[in-house]
Amino acid sequence: MTQMVSAIPGFEQVESFQRDGAVVLRGAFAPWVEILRAGIDRLMADPSPLERSYQPEGSAPFFQDLCNWQRIPEFRDFVERSGVGGIAAALMRAREVRFFHDHVLVKEPGSSVVTPWHQDRPYYCARGPQTVSFWIPLDPVPASCALECVAGSHKWGMDHKPMRFDGTPLYADDDSTPMPDIDANRDAYRILGWDMAPGDAVAFDFGTVHGAAATVGAINRRRVFSARLVGEGATFADRNGKGSPPLAHLTLHDGDPLVGEDFPVLYSVSA
Numbered sequence: 305m306t307q308m309v310s311a312i313p314g315f316e317q318v319e320s321f322q323r324d325g326a327v328v329l330r331g332a333f334a335p336w337v338e339i340l341r342a343g344i345d346r347l348m349a350d351p352s353p354l355e356r357s358y359q360p361e362g363s364a365p366f367f368q369d370l371c372n373w374q375r376i377p378e379f380r381d382f383v384e385r386s387g388v389g390g391i392a393a394a395l396m397r398a399r400e401v402r403f404f405h406d407h408v409l410v411k412e413p414g415s416s417v418v419t420p421w422h423q424d425r426p427y428y429c430a431r432g433p434q435t436v437s438f439w440i441p442l443d444p445v446p447a448s449c450a451l452e453c454v455a456g457s458h459k460w461g462m463d464h465k466p467m468r469f470d471g472t473p474l475y476a477d478d479d480s481t482p483m484p485d486i487d488a489n490r491d492a493y494r495i496l497g498w499d500m501a502p503g504d505a506v507a508f509d510f511g512t513v514h515g516a517a518a519t520v521g522a523i524n525r526r527r528v529f530s531a532r533l534v535g536e537g538a539t540f541a542d543r544n545g546k547g548s549p550p551l552a553h554l555t556l557h558d559g560d561p562l563v564g565e566d567f568p569v570l571y572s573v574s575a
């Protein structure tokens with residue numbers, strides 16, 4: 305089978321990812337735009353049980369669904385043939401890379417839903433020293449409603465209190481530190497954001513603080529395919545049934561190596 309493999313990031317991009325916890329990769333997945341769009345059409349016509357969409361009154365929908373790569377052929381094709389594992393390996397400086405999960409986020413123009421500032425790490429049912437998500441827009445997205453990342457926040461040394469996107473805490477009696485009010489104090493942070501073209505990607509660490517504006521006033525859809533991967537040493541994290549993704553069929557225990565057919569090895573260097 306032929307591969308449609310994207311360019312491996314260069315030294316500067318790897319340094320930026322390591323230092324800032326986020327980097328933009330221009331055109332990295334451009335050959336995959338039409339394929340992933342077709343996959344999203346297929347998914348939206350037949351969402352999974354994990355679909356969770358938001359549509360406040362008067363707003364256009366924000367569709368989300370995850371863990372569909374084994375069911376949607378276009379997504380499986382991307383996982384197996386895009387070379388995303390090699391790109392992740394370069395950015396994380398990893399010797400082995402596993403796929404963690406896929407996540408589709410479609411904000412229709414006119415969605416009032418703001419993606420609040422958060423880190424993914426305290427939500428995920430995986431932890432590890434090497435992590436990366438690729439946020440891949442399939443439409444042009446101006447910086448005003450694209451993903452924003454707080455540079456260096458993956459090295460703040462803490463996970464902030466995970467909240468549901470409706471503003472309630474995910475865990476009762478969670479006394480961990482709340483996320484600071486970044487919007488009230490934007491000048492205090494180095495906030496990274498870019499005008500994005502279809503097939504570009506923002507690669508960011510699971511610990512990086514990130515968010516995205518609403519699409520009120522946007523002229524086109526904001527279809528995003530996100531691929532999340534881990535390097536060596538990743539383990540299963542038991543979050544008392546509230547971990548994301550909610551893969552209820554897993555038999556792993558907290559601290560077990562993150563292995564199994566849900567998490568295929570996409571890249572490996574033998575010693």
Ligand SMILES: O=C(O)CCC(=O)C(=O)O
Pocket residue numbers: 409419424437439451514515516528530
């Ligand atoms: O696309 C968005 O609005 C948010 C994306 C996000 O939070 C993520 O990919 O982890």
